[in-house]
Amino acid sequence: MKITRRGLLAAGAAGSFVAAAPQILRAADKVVLRLSTPATPTDQRAVALTDVFGPAVAGFADFQPHWNATLFKQGTELAAIARGNLEMSITSPQELAQIFPNWSIFTAGYLLRDAEHQKKVFEAPFMEPMKQEVEDKLGVKLLTVMYLGRRQLNLRFPKAEKDVQTPADLAGVKLRMPGTDAWMFLGRALGANPVPVAFTEVYTALQTGAIDGQDNPLPTDKDSKFYEVTKQICLTSHLVDQNYIAFSKKVWDKLSKDEQATVQKAIDAAADSERQKQLALEEELVAFFKAQGLDVYTPDVAAFRAHVQEAYLKSPFSKDWPKGMVDEINKL
Ligand code: KDO
Numbered sequence: 001m002k003i004t005r006r007g008l009l010a011a012g013a014a015g016s017f018v019a020a021a022p023q024i025l026r027a028a029d030k031v032v033l034r035l036s037t038p039a040t041p042t043d044q045r046a047v048a049l050t051d052v053f054g055p056a057v058a059g060f061a062d063f064q065p066h067w068n069a070t071l072f073k074q075g076t077e078l079a080a081i082a083r084g085n086l087e088m089s090i091t092s093p094q095e096l097a098q099i100f101p102n103w104s105i106f107t108a109g110y111l112l113r114d115a116e117h118q119k120k121v122f123e124a125p126f127m128e129p130m131k132q133e134v135e136d137k138l139g140v141k142l143l144t145v146m147y148l149g150r151r152q153l154n155l156r157f158p159k160a161e162k163d164v165q166t167p168a169d170l171a172g173v174k175l176r177m178p179g180t181d182a183w184m185f186l187g188r189a190l191g192a193n194p195v196p197v198a199f200t201e202v203y204t205a206l207q208t209g210a211i212d213g214q215d216n217p218l219p220t221d222k223d224s225k226f227y228e229v230t231k232q233i234c235l236t237s238h239l240v241d242q243n244y245i246a247f248s249k250k251v252w253d254k255l256s257k258d259e260q261a262t263v264q265k266a267i268d269a270a271a272d273s274e275r276q277k278q279l280a281l282e283e284e285l286v287a288f289f290k291a292q293g294l295d296v297y298t299p300d301v302a303a304f305r306a307h308v309q310e311a312y313l314k315s316p317f318s319k320d321w322p323k324g325m326v327d328e329i330n331k332l
Contacts, residue, residue, distance in 0.1 A: 030062040031251060035088035036071035036080065038199040043067075043223050044281070045090060045146050045243065048274035056266035060259050074198050075180065081248050082138050090146065091246040094182040099138065101320035102130060107182035108317070109189060109308035111329060112240040115147040115275055120332045122242070126325060139249045143267045147275040148241035149217025149282055153190075153234040154226055156212055159295035164234045166303040167191025176202055176214040182317070187215075189311035190238060190304065199224075206230055217241060218285040219278050232295040236304050245271070 039046050046067055054063035066072075072080050077089035078099070093106035105111070112118045121127065122145035131142050155162060155173070164170060170191035177183040179196030187194025197205050197214075205211045206229040214226065215238070221227055245267050252260060289296050312318055 030060055031087075031255065033057070033061050033063045033087045033251070034071065035063070035065045035090070036069070036077050036086055037065070037067060037090040038069040038074040039067055039090060040223055041065075041067040044219060044274045044277045045148070047277070048146075048270040052270040052273050053266045056269065057259075057263055059262070060255075061263070069198070069200050074178065074200070078138065078140060078246060081140050081246055084248070084250060087248045087251050089246045090243045091140075091142070092241075092243050094178065094180045096134065096244075097182045097317075098180055100130070100133060101317070102322055104182050104317040105321040105325060105329075106242065107186065107239075108312040109186055109238040110305045111312075111326070112242070114240060115279055117332060118147060118240055118242050119145060119275070121329055122244075124328070124332060126322070126328050130322070135249055141247045141249050141252055142244040143247050143264060144245050144271045146243040146245065146271045147278050148243050149219055149278050150237040151215045151217055151239040151241050152221075153215050153236050153238075154213055154221055154230050155232050155234065156206060156209065156230050158231040159297060162232070164232075165299045167307040169299075174210075174212040176205060176211040185311075185315065185317065186239065186308075189308045189315075190215075190236070191307065202226065203229060215239075217278070217282065218289070219281040222281070222285055222288065227289055227292050227294055230294065232297075233289055235296065235298045236301060238304060238308060 035049065037046075041050070046065065049063070049065060054065075057063060072086060072089075075095055077086060078091055078095055080086035081089060093103045096103035097107055112121060134140050134142060153164060153170075153175070155164070162169070162173075167190055171193075173192045174195050175187045175190070175192035176197040177187040177194040178199060184194045184196060195211050197211060202211075202214050203224060203226065206214065206226060213230065215236075216224075216226070218233070221230075221233065247263070252263075255263065286296050
């Protein structure tokens, strides 16, 4: 199913997705919270949701996660929540930007500095109108921010064959990106030739040579075993990647104030636990990948930063960014 911005917003504005939504599911008198995501069950976001979030809300909610995109395809989850067919997902600014162009600000490379900066930005007062618009027009509450990690280039060639120091070295490299405009733009801004591939297809695409490489944070490269089918990791740290926990507003409004507070506390605790684990893994994993025989090295990051930032400032995306927000973000 293709999500169109106009289609979704029209449904939201007319309230039709609310009217057409099926009854909120209840199992044994508990609210059913189905979450759909392409994340694997061993990914730290999944671990935190299963071990921290699920048990904390178990008094009134039956948390039912579906990993590996088995319930909804990557990128179709927001539409499913808006239409009342799903209660939760792990979304991203890249997905939100397809519907609300101002969210593309967070798809820009080299904007957020680190995990702490990312959390401060999500909680900053200037984010409120953006979150409110998503809630009002799409019926989706963004409950918390989850740190996915710093995205790094991960290629099939050994460094001896392809030494990537600057964006020019990526010319012609078929770099897999998730299939939205914002991700594809990031691939081009890095200097590569971006190819859209769903997350669940990346391992095979690397194995068969359909793509030359992909970008993800180190914990994802380990968890999804991309190191088995690649030869180098070039530490560009081009995006401090963030995910948001999306929650159906319709379901939220049916919860009591106490239940809402419990959900919020539980999801924040899950995000905190996940953030600490991802940060620790990012530290540890360089040694792991080297031990697996991969070349792991730092390129000319200043060259990548200059190239990527210039591409964004000149791009049509930046025209939709809320006025002054880049400065507000940098000030935090
Ligand atoms: C990916 O497709 O590369 C990506 O890392 C993008 C993220 O925004 C996030 O959606 C993630 O995939 C999935 O949750 C799978 O880990």
